Amino acid sequence: MRRISRFPMALALALAATTAVSLALPVEGALAQKKQKKGKEEAPQMELSAPFRKAFGESQTAFGANDFVTADAKLTEAAAVATSADEKYLTGKMKLQIGLKTENQAMQEKGIEEALASGKSTESEARTFNSFLGEKALVGNDFSRARTYLTAAVQAGQNNPVNLFQLAEAHFGEAIAKSGGRSIDAANSPLAAQGLPYLQRAVEAQLAGDKQYAPSWAKRGFQIARATKSDSTVWAQLLLKADTGNKAWNEVVRAMQSDNRNFTSDQSLDAMRLLRMAGGLSSANDYREYIEAAGAARRPTEVLALIEEGKAAGVVSASDAFFKEQATLAGNSRAEYVATLPDSIRDSRGKATATVTLATADALLANKQYAEAEELAALALTKNVEDKERAMMVQAIAQVAQGKYAPARQTLTSVTGVRAPIAKLWAVYIDQKSGAGAAAAPAA
Template sequence: MFNRFRSLPATAMAAVLGCALTMTATPAAAREKAKKEEASKGNQLAPSREFTPALKKLTDAAQGKDAAALQAALTEAEASAAKADDHYLTAFYRLQLGILNKDQAIQAQALDAMLDSGLTPPENAATYNFFSGNFAYAAKDYAKAIQRLEAAQAAGSTEAALTPILMDSYLNAGQIDKGWAIAKAEIEARRAAEERPGEELFVRPAQAFQKANRTPDVLEVLTMRVEDYSTPATWRNTLYILLQQAGGDKDLSLDILRLMRATGSMTDRAEYSEYAALATEAGYPGEVVSLIKQGQAKGVIPASDVHFKGVLDSQTPRARDDEAALAADAGKASTKANPKVALGTADALVGNGDYAKAIPLYEAALAAGANPVAQYRLGVAQVQAGQYDAGIATLAKVEGNRARLARLWSVHAKQKASGSAG
């Protein structure tokens, strides 16, 4: 489950934000020379003479971590501040007060004053912008969060939380495509570094697309998610949505349920019931019998279940007779010569788990002409037979309403080949 990102605790804030400032007192006669040097040395703060007494009190109070003294010094500093540098220093020490008091509202205000002044040293820009963006995100000011976090990123921030927070800020601001583009780039970067992307990079965009009723985009995100998070739960979430999209296409629904079974993501009695009904209607008794027995072994179907007992009683003798007939038909030249018979025989063989025998029959059906279903099921049979590379190559050619399902089978095939299948 996705949780909103939280600001860093005060102790971590103090360690990062409670840093020293670069300051120099610049005599009037030397200011022109100093201006020329600032380009190479970076921003250096030059407090006014009137502000110097207050600045000493601010520094002493901050170093002593005396919140009361720091508050008093800030009151004096605000009254004596005469130039932009003075105001920047006042804001800096107000930030320290916010850290001491664990008051994020004060911290946010101080960071805004510092960043908006234009005087923030380049070396601090990434850190200050990140935390300012973090505070804005927590306050649900997503436009401001985006502005600050983009600036932090441009300044070279390496904060691990930056990308997820920036992504979520765009999503919450209604800019879903931009949020997903950020997430996708981070996913690809993590994969390139041989690291697993954070799951929030998939979950939050999927939720946003779902809320916007953009189901194809939801499925795209979830398809990428199962590549990195191959668990029965993630497969189930993805395939359940695909099953809903199948509508009244019984043949397609059966193929989706077959992938659910292959990935171990069938966990509900109703799914076994639908699968058994579709396979019975399609004429695959061997598949029905093996499915129900698997469900019973997993404890999803109780042995006392009257409905499934009746299905087993009717389908078991048919499966036995079917197996003998299929063994005879599979080797006949006439079976391969008739594309329709070859496809039907291959489907029945797959239902019985005879994947290797089904492959040449699917190939024969395809040789007679383009057939999206035969193309898809050939790829599945190859994967189930352990011919992973061949299966992936075959599935890559699938078009039409099984294209998404073919891609998911390819993901499963790669995981099986690498031994990472859930």
């Protein structure tokens, strides 16, 4: 994952306005803390010994003359007699300045560490210093150190999206490293999961701003949530909000299927119907898997419509042997399939079993008879159908296809078990459609 770097330029700019004041030695009798103008930070109280003043002053003079070798040598003398927190703070700050001027990164980091360790850094310095050290550690793959400093930066108020993203990455990187460097194992999943709230805040801030990194960050969160077996629903929502293209829906639905490899054909069909309705079918394999789940003989009208859609989209080739065979099979079954529906509807409204009633509801859904599909799916539930989850999914999909979003959302809340992940994604789709106020595309 690409890690965004903002330093050292940001650090230099942050320090530029305070260098002269913060490194100036206080005159005798002015050691008491003085309050500056309202709204500005208070000048720190300085406790400096005479030996330190002498050596540090000489270092300052050399620094001002751009004699950085002498400045460094005199600073070493000052550091040798530095005992108070103020002296250690000033030593660290001067070391940082010399490091910036000489482009000595190790000296910069050492100076920042000393200034922070003194406990005398201002709040703004604490934010900048911890961010700098955290980022450097992250780039160097020292994830534990990165977490320490980036956490301190965020706690000090450095809550811009980049810092939050980097703190999340420090958690993820450490978990991956401890897991062997390729994936996240069960033992380190909790550590990685701790980074997700920071990344969520970063993505939400990006969505409210320029959205530059939102798609890639949301995708990262979705992947980590799945890897750690955390609830990925919120990440699916963020990804689909950040990336409004059809590819996001394809990734989300396909990931859910990958995480649930024991889906039956009917359960897979629920997922593929969602992918189709969301416009996420993007490859011949997507269409092939949809057809295999639906069954050309079992749902011929749905399969025929699907193949034609694939051809129109330029994804399905008319010469492809699989699609030609499935189109022929569906075409041979279509007439009888359609002809039996009226009798099946009549029987289902009467004494037909719950199983037959549900099968009829599904057939009606496949044939785009959404109102009747909704009716019979609900009727199957009143008949105490054994596969209640399937009945609720047929009912909900029929409701969505009619634009009845509120009832569909209510139906989906009752779906549990193996179909629960599918129901959650359908709910995300409903939220998208109802929020946009747009009509749903046909389910079949």
